Amino acid sequence: MTRLLVTGAAGQLGTELLAAASARGIECVGVTHGDVDVADAQAVMHAVDRIRPTHIIHAAAWTAVDNCEADPGKALAVNGQGTANVVTAARQVGARVTYVSTDYVFDGTKVGPYIETDPTNPVSSYGRSKLVGEQALSSDDAVVRISWVCGYAGGNMVKTILRIAENQDVLSFVDDQRGHPTFADDAAARIVDLALADVTGIWHVTNQGEVSWFEFAREVLIAAGLNPERVRPILTADLQPPRPAPRPANSVLQNKAMADAGWTMLDDFRVPLKRLVVRLLSDSKN
Numbered sequence: 001m002t003r004l005l006v007t008g009a010a011g012q013l014g015t016e017l018l019a020a021a022s023a024r025g026i027e028c029v030g031v032t033h034g035d036v037d038v039a040d041a042q043a044v045m046h047a048v049d050r051i052r053p054t055h056i057i058h059a060a061a062w063t064a065v066d067n068c069e070a071d072p073g074k075a076l077a078v079n080g081q082g083t084a085n086v087v088t089a090a091r092q093v094g095a096r097v098t099y100v101s102t103d104y105v106f107d108g109t110k111v112g113p114y115i116e117t118d119p120t121n122p123v124s125s126y127g128r129s130k131l132v133g134e135q136a137l138s139s140d141d142a143v144v145r146i147s148w149v150c151g152y153a154g155g156n157m158v159k160t161i162l163r164i165a166e167n168q169d170v171l172s173f174v175d176d177q178r179g180h181p182t183f184a185d186d187a188a189a190r191i192v193d194l195a196l197a198d199v200t201g202i203w204h205v206t207n208q209g210e211v212s213w214f215e216f217a218r219e220v221l222i223a224a225g226l227n228p229e230r231v232r233p234i235l236t237a238d239l240q241p242p243r244p245a246p247r248p249a250n251s252v253l254q255n256k257a258m259a260d261a262g263w264t265m266l267d268d269f270r271v272p273l274k275r276l277v278v279r280l281l282s283d284s285k286n
């Protein structure tokens with residue numbers, strides 16, 4: 001019998017992982033930061049031993065990229081050692097781990113999209129700590145890299161863009177960082193399906209459609225029925241104040257492993273974007 005354990009259950013993605021598991025009728029237990037600190041090996045072992053999952057989706061992470069830059073030790077403890085703790089506990093109960101990782105394991109200098117087998121070279125403390133997490137997995141486990149995540153729960157760029165649009169006539173967004181915006185509900189459904197299919201190795205899972213943040217902000221305004229000409233492009237070098245952690249200029253993840261294995265691609269990002277914007281605007285009216 002399948003029993004799924006989800007870490008990071010209160011997060012942007014974790015919330016949708018629980019929903020996706022529930023929609024599939026799978027027995028699922030979510031643990032939050034308040035329940036278990038993944039950096040605490042004993043606490044992780046205790047929780048996994050009590051829950052006895054067959055599958056673990058490890059989505060917990062310290063995701064505050066700029067704060068990770070200031071405290072690389074904590075980033076490594078949570079994202080690197082925390083993942084090793086989850087893997088060690090999983091082995092004790094015979095569970096497979098699906099680890100949620102990031103486009104930030106790449107340096108962003110490649111011309112063209114990144115495939116799963118491309119060499120990693122993180123340029124930030126967050127990216128390095130997430131790569132250490134990837135390296136803690138065994139050949140029985142899977143890594144799913146996602147990018148530019150937006151969802152209903154928690155803070156994200158869609159909410160930020162809508163908030164700025166409410167308060168400012170002109171919005172400035174960088175036009176020299178490109179990626180695949182990925183919506184938490186779509187990604188979560190696919191991650192649950194991949195985990196239950198017992199896949200191993202590295203998988204890129206993103207919505208389709210490549211944009212810069214400038215182009216994405218325009219799409220958010222279009223989805224909200226606002227004038228996209230209010231968004232103007234700037235360069236990362238022009239950001240004031242500059243952000244402490246460097247971001248890869250090219251974050252585009254090609255979903256090659258899924259295509260090769262016959263999985264359908266997730267929708268173009270404009271489909272879940274519209275869904276999310278409609279929901280957020282309806283919330284703000286109520």
Ligand SMILES: NC(=O)c1ccc[n+]([C@@H]2O[C@H](COP(=O)([O-])OP(=O)(O)OC[C@H]3O[C@@H](n4cnc5c(N)ncnc54)[C@H](OP(=O)(O)O)[C@@H]3O)[C@@H](O)[C@H]2O)c1
Pocket residue numbers: 007008009010011012013014032033034036037038039058059060061062063078082100101102103130145146147148149150154
């Ligand atoms: N957001 C993105 O754009 C993005 C892009 C690529 C990959 N990812 C990856 O996707 C996964 C999910 O991210 P997300 O967007 O859902 O981020 P999120 O909303 O920040 O969720 C992460 C969750 O992990 C929890 N957490 C933090 N430190 C922990 C600890 N020491 N022990 C246990 N739980 C802890 C957080 O709880 P607290 O908030 O209470 O600390 C939070 O609920 C992460 O692995 C992240 O690295 C995210």
